[in-house]
Amino acid sequence: MEYTRLGETGLEVSRLCLGCMNFGSEQPWMVHDREQAHAVINRALELGINFFDTANVYSGGESEEILGEALADADRARSELVVATKVYGPMQEGPNGQGLSRKHILDQADASLERLGTDYIDLYQIHRWDDETPIEETLSALDSLVEAGKVRYIGASTMSAWKFMKALHAADIDNYERFVSMQCEYNLVDRHEEANALPLCVDQDIGVVPWSPLAGGFLTGKYQRDEEPDSGRAATDEFMQKRFTEENWAVLERVRDIADAHDATPAQVALAWLLHMDVVDAPIVGPRTIDHLEDTVGALGVDLTDGELEQLEEPITPVWNPDIGDV
Incomplete structure (x- = not known):
């Protein structure tokens, strides 16, 4: 495995991040078996x-919960691991059940710590802009979590570049x-972030963790x-079909x-393209x-x-669609 620093921090992360969205029972195509x-x-x-994200x-x-159980049973020092999670989405019906208010962030940070079975979150990310x-208010809440030792670093995900810059400026x-x-959608056929957040990340020394x-x-x-x-996610997911x-x-x-x-698989070539991008730290893979x-x-x-990289990129001209960043 290769390792890199996340953005301009001293935090060492593997060049691949294991995404854990597929572990659970919300959708039929997810891994329902906890042992698996x-x-x-x-x-x-x-x-x-x-x-791990x-x-x-x-x-x-x-x-x-699944990630926390697996890491608790693993023969690895907690200091070696980088555990990332996110906050924003709906976690309960009624008032204060979602968003990035101080109340919701502090409540959800404690809930995530309990489910993960850990004393601190290495990278706590806002899942969307609120x-x-x-x-x-959001930054103040996140700052207090860092001060309390419950969070080590904070990150963001999926938003228009001007909103992200607004957040960076407010923090400064x-x-x-x-x-x-910054977690953003980025792959060989979804390259819209090249016309949105990625140039800002380069300018501001922000680590990029593509989903x-x-x-x-x-x-x-x-x-x-x-x-x-006729089966799997693509058969029912309208976004995938697009x-x-x-x-x-x-x-x-x-x-x-x-x-x-290269005697490789298509998946390996697609990931290798991302790993060749200077702006990318660690793509999130979800096997x-x-x-x-x-x-x-x-x-x-x-x-x-270089010729192969150009060949892979040639069919698409990246264009930013604001609707993508705010979904």
């Missing part, structure tokens, strides 16, 4: 992955804890241009060709099986040439 989920997490540890809203907290709460002005990372690095499985090559998916465009199929054809040339996990880790051994 634990096995994937344990194998990730054996492979050198020390960076989840969220309170994933299966209503079940994902955090238009109903002043950013200063009021001397609050500053966001050190959906395989475009929901599209870049694994398991779908065919002339076949309608990826089936001519531009994206053109990218996938090039991914497959380069994979053949549901050990085989899938081992395949993704193989991406670290795929070295792409």
Whole structure:
């Protein structure tokens, strides 16, 4: 395994982050069997992955519980591990059940700590921007968690660049804890962040932790241009189906060709492209099986040439759609 620093911090994270959204029972395509989920997490540890990402809203907290159980049973010092979770989404009906108010953040931080079975969260991230709460209130709450030792670093996820810069500026002005990372959708067919948050992250030395690095499985090559998916996430997910465009199929054809040339899998080539991007620290991979996990880790051994990188990027011109960043 290779390691890097998260943004401009001194925090060492593995070049791949294990995403835990798939561990739970909220959706039929998730890993419902806790023993299977634990096995994937344990194998990730054996492979050198020390960076784990989840969220309170994933299966209503079940994902955090599964991750906490697996890490508690693992033969690893807590100091080696980087545990990340998120706050914003609805966790209860009625008032104060979601958002980034001081009340909701403090309540949910304690709830996440209990589910994760840990004394502190390494990276606590706001899952989305909250238009109903002043950013200063949100930053104050996050700052107090750092001061209390319950959180070590804070991060953000999925928002327009101007909103993120507003948060960074407010932190600088009021001397609050500053966001050190940005989680954003980024892969070979979803490159809109190149026209939004990524230039800002470079300018502000923010670590980038891309989610959906395989475009929901599209870049694994398991779908065919002339076949309608009849099962799995793509069969029911409207957002996933929107990826089936001519531009994206053109990218996938090039991914497959380069994979053949390197004796690699399409998933490995797609991840290798991300790992070659200077702005990227650690893509979040979400394998549901050990085989899938081992395949993704193989991406670290795929070295792409400048010509291959250009070939993969050529079919798509990145354009920012504000609706994407605020969903």
